[in-house]
Amino acid sequence: xxxxxxxxxxxxxxxxxxxxxxxxxxxxxxxxxxxxxxxxxxxxxxxxxxxxxxxxxxxxxxxxxxxxxxxxxxxxxxxxxxxxxxxxxxxxxxxxxxxxxxxxxxxxxxxxxxxxxxxxxxxxxxxxxxxxxxxxxxxxxxxxxxxxxxxxxxxxxxxxxxxxxxxxxxxxxxxxxxxxxxxxxxxxxxxxxxxxxxxxxxxxxxxxxxxxxxxxxxxxxxxxxxxxxxxxxxxxxxxxxxxxxxxxxxxxxxxxxxxxxxxxxxxxxxxxxxxxxxxxxxxxxxxxxxxxxxxxxxxxxxxxxxxxxxxxxxxxxxxxxxxxxxxxxxxxxxxxxxxxxxxxxxxxx
Amino acid sequence: xxxxxxxxxxxxxxxxxxxxxxxxxxxxxxxxxxxxxxxxxxxxxxxxxxxxxxxxxxxxxxxxxxxxxxxxxxxxxxxxxxxxxxxxxxxxxxxxxxxxxxxxxxxxxxxxxxxxxxxxxxxxxxx
Numbered sequence: 001x002x003x004x005x006x007x008x009x010x011x012x013x014x015x016x017x018x019x020x021x022x023x024x025x026x027x028x029x030x031x032x033x034x035x036x037x038x039x040x041x042x043x044x045x046x047x048x049x050x051x052x053x054x055x056x057x058x059x060x061x062x063x064x065x066x067x068x069x070x071x072x073x074x075x076x077x078x079x080x081x082x083x084x085x086x087x088x089x090x091x092x093x094x095x096x097x098x099x100x101x102x103x104x105x106x107x108x109x110x111x112x113x114x115x116x117x118x119x120x121x122x123x124x125x126x127x128x129x130x131x132x133x134x135x136x137x138x139x140x141x142x143x144x145x146x147x148x149x150x151x152x153x154x155x156x157x158x159x160x161x162x163x164x165x166x167x168x169x170x171x172x173x174x175x176x177x178x179x180x181x182x183x184x185x186x187x188x189x190x191x192x193x194x195x196x197x198x199x200x201x202x203x204x205x206x207x208x209x210x211x212x213x214x215x216x217x218x219x220x221x222x223x224x225x226x227x228x229x230x231x232x233x234x235x236x237x238x239x240x241x242x243x244x245x246x247x248x249x250x251x252x253x254x255x256x257x258x259x260x261x262x263x264x265x266x267x268x269x270x271x272x273x274x275x276x277x278x279x280x281x282x283x284x285x286x287x288x289x290x291x292x293x294x295x296x297x298x299x300x301x302x303x304x305x306x307x308x309x310x311x312x313x314x315x316x317x318x319x320x321x322x323x324x325x326x327x328x329x330x331x332x333x334x335x336x337x338x339x340x341x342x343x344x345x346x347x348x349x
Numbered sequence: 350x351x352x353x354x355x356x357x358x359x360x361x362x363x364x365x366x367x368x369x370x371x372x373x374x375x376x377x378x379x380x381x382x383x384x385x386x387x388x389x390x391x392x393x394x395x396x397x398x399x400x401x402x403x404x405x406x407x408x409x410x411x412x413x414x415x416x417x418x419x420x421x422x423x424x425x426x427x428x429x430x431x432x433x434x435x436x437x438x439x440x441x442x443x444x445x446x447x448x449x450x451x452x453x454x455x456x457x458x459x460x461x462x463x464x465x466x467x468x469x470x471x472x473x474x475x476x
Contacts, residue, residue: 017359025366079388080379084396085409092379096371103367107360126359136436158398159410170418173425180432184439191443193436246399250387251378255371320474323421327472331428331463338435339456345442346449 016122024106024126028269031304032261037068039308046312075254083156083247090155091247095255098148101141102259105266108137110195112279112293113286124279124293129196135183136193138270142225145263146172149227149234152256153244164243168234171224171322178330179221182214185338186274189345199278203285206277213337215275217330222267224322227260229311233319268303272296420471431459 005015037052041064044051055066082091108131112124123129127137146169153165187193189210190201198207208215224231235243245253272278276299279292287295317325383389397405438452466472 017362021359021363021366025363025370076378076382077386079390080383081391081395083398085398092375095375096368099371100364100367103370104360104363107363126363128356131356154411156398157410159400159406161398162410162414166414166418170421173422177425177428177432180429181435184432184435187436188439188442191440193440241399241401251374255374323474324472327424328467335456335460339453342442342449342452346446349446 012118012120020124020126023111025103027111028103028106028262028265029258031265031301032258033068033072035261035264035304035308036071036257037065038305039311040064040067042305042308043312046309072254075251078250080250080252081247083158085157086247087155087157090151092252094148094152094155095248095252095259097151098145098256098259099262101144101148102262102266104141105138105263106269107141108133108135108195109266109269109273110199110278111269111296112289114196115289123196124289125195129194131194134192134194135187135198135274138266139180139183142263142266142270143172143176145225145259148256148259149244152248156244156247158246160241160246161244163240164234164236164246167319168227168244171231171233171319171326174323174326175221175224175330178217178326178334179225181331181334181338182211182218182221183274185214185334185341186211188338189341195273195278199273199280202277202280206275206280208275210341211275211337213333213340215271217334217337218274219271220325220330222271223307223310224326226263226267226307228264228307230314230317231322232316233322236316238316264307265300265304268300268307269296271303272299417474424466424471427462428459431455 005012008015010018041051043049052064052067053061055061055064055070057066057069060066082088107126110123110125110129114121114123116122127133149168149172150165153161153168156162186198186207189207190198192198192201223229227234233239233243235245240246245256248256279287279296281287281291281295284291398410400406434455435452438448442448442452
């Protein structure tokens with residue numbers, strides 16, 4: 001660490017901050033780009049097709065990976081249409097409103113174990129522990145994602161878009177309630193809300209075991225929050241064309257599309273941090289920086305795959321079924337989970 | 350270097366980076382490339398809102414929509430504020446177990462409202 005930073009004539013702290021910003025910014029972005037490929041190859045695998053395999057760089061097909069670059073270039077070169085009836089400013093602003101909260105989502109999540117080098121302690125999260133925001137930050141910034149969807153829908157001035165936007169806002173709002181109650185139960189048993197403390201509290205036993213009910217609720221809500229099948233009512237193409245994205249094309253579409261995948265990565269990282277011990281490795285007390293980062297990455301990628309897997313396995317719900325489930329099933333379940341843990345702690349004394 | 354905002358400087362940099370990249374992408378795609386590479390051929394039919402290829406049914410899409418959405422938003426505010434009240438309690442509960450019954454009374458109040466809303470049929474989406 002010291003030699004590396006000395007090489008660049010930076011203080012170790014500044015050097016580490018730059019590394020962290022690059023990791024937190026580029027990491028989810030890279031995984032999201034790869035996920036667009038995983039989604040298509042994975043769906044092909046599940047449906048017994050071949051999937052994209054034609055895009056090639058100098059004749060090398062690389063199992064379809066150049067498709068990511070091909071899609072990007074295509075999106076840049078497509079005609080940029082703004083509908084005549086649309087609200088021009090908001091129409092251009094919506095991709096930005098979708099992109100920024102998505103990128104900020106990873107800011108407090110620790111992606112590895114803190115380590116010491118040359119007398120300094122380096123934390124593997126963009127914001128150091130004890131910043132006072134803790135897990136509230138990703139939840140708050142995740143809730144901001146609805147603005148991108150709503151502004152895109154409203155500014156398009158298209159009936160499909162408005163329907164999609166209204167659905168998205170109502171569903172995100174409905175599931176946020178059960179989600180926050182499930183998370184509050186974790187805060188309660190850990191006695192903290194900083195992700196570093198939450199991972200510390202998961203030493204020996206990951207939260208998924210005592211909080212299994214809460215995990216089910218949180219996991220289900222994450223699908224609604226990220227607008228993924230089986231709850232992708234904001235853009236359910238068999239019902240409302242493409243929902244809030246109907247009028248979007250070119251890079252504006254690609255930016256919204258990309259931020260949805262970044263949200264997926266952040267949602268996976270949240271699940272891992274809250275329920276699967278974050279960077280912890282089973283049977284290893286102190287995995288150290290490299291192993292812990294590898295463990296966190298492996299778990300996060302696994303859950304990203306679960307999101308893809310579920311999408312191509314489970315059929316879409318009906319909208320009233322989702323609302324019914326959110327208010328009449330998930331909310332009581334998360335409340336029961338919360339009260340159960342409160343009672344358990346009270347009895348143990 | 351010890352102002353209360355110091356720990357959040359990395360977050361500010363990340364925000365600015367996200368802004369720069371987002372605006373940069375939109376600028377390249379929406380201003381720079383149309384001058385060189387992108388086709389630009391707007392037509393009347395292209396610029397109307399997409400409605401499955403048929404002529405526009407009604408002009409603007411910004412009309413009245415189901416009041417259910419408004420109801421859901423209102424219920425959400427009510428219950429989410431309660432969740433927000435529970436949060437500081439939950440973080441402190443470990444060191445102050447005697448407050449258990451206070452929380453039970455609070456949640457019971459919440460439950461009364463929940464049962465009332467359910468009984469009134471506010472959670473039925475089909476109606």
